[in-house]
Amino acid sequence: MKLLCAPTSPFSSKVRMAARYLELEITEIRVDSNAGPAILVDNNPLGKIPTLLTKDGISIFDSRGIMHYFDRMKGKRLYPAKQRKRTEAEVLEALCDGACDCLLSIVYERRFRTEEKVFQPWIDRQWAKAKRTLDQLSADVPKLGKKLHGGHFALAAMLGYLQLRFEGQWEEEHSDLIGWLRTFEKKFPDYPAIKPQV
Incomplete structure (x- = not known):
């Protein structure tokens, strides 16, 4: 299988972590989604990453689609078998992906608009959503059991992206999540190499 991805992308990071955890053989192909390379747009009309190319010629996207594809493969499961626990994992993943x-909207607003056209109310609105997410997660820090699941990888990817692009803007009020990340790294030692990074 081939994974079209980028090292800074939190969605790519989530999928790459899951693949490593499941011990899947995947060739990572780094692409610049903004450049719209043929290998990406020919396999995903949305031109978004990550996109998984399977051995039988199927293209799978987006990150949650890929995660659920991994879960259906033989071997380790990526989501709990019990319905309630699975729902909790899927909701955590959806929250962190959101x-x-x-x-990303904040980053793109600043990166692709000229300074005079940057719309600060839009940035503020997006940051408020992210902060509410962090506040909720801090109030009820997700448990790390014996097995990791898709929600854990989504949370680790989100926190890694915050460290990369929003350093110093969230940590003080959310030290519990930094503690969670340290515990996660003990359970998944490959995290430093796969977390979002330049």
Whole structure:
């Protein structure tokens, strides 16, 4: 299998962590989604990463689609078998993915608009959503059991992206999540190499 991805992308990071955890053989192909390379747009009309290319010629996207594809493969499961626990994992993943959408919106607003056209109310609105997410997670820090699941990888990817792009803007009020990340890294030692980074 081939994974079209980028090292800074939290969604790519989540999928790459899951693949490593499941011990799947995947060739990572780094792409610049803004450049719209043929290998990406020919396999994903949205031109977004990550995109998984399977051995039988199927293209799978977005990150949650890939995660659920991994879960259906033989071997370790990526989501709990019990319905309630699985729902909790899926909701955690959706929450963290949604916060990452907000964070990326802020980055893109600043990166792709000229300074005089940057719309600060939009940035403030997206940051408020991300902060509410962090506040909720801090109030009820997700448990790390014997097995990791998709929600854990989504949370680790989100926190890694915050460290990369929003350093110094969130840590003081959310020290419990930094503690969670340290515990996660003990359970998943490959995290430093796979977390969002330049």
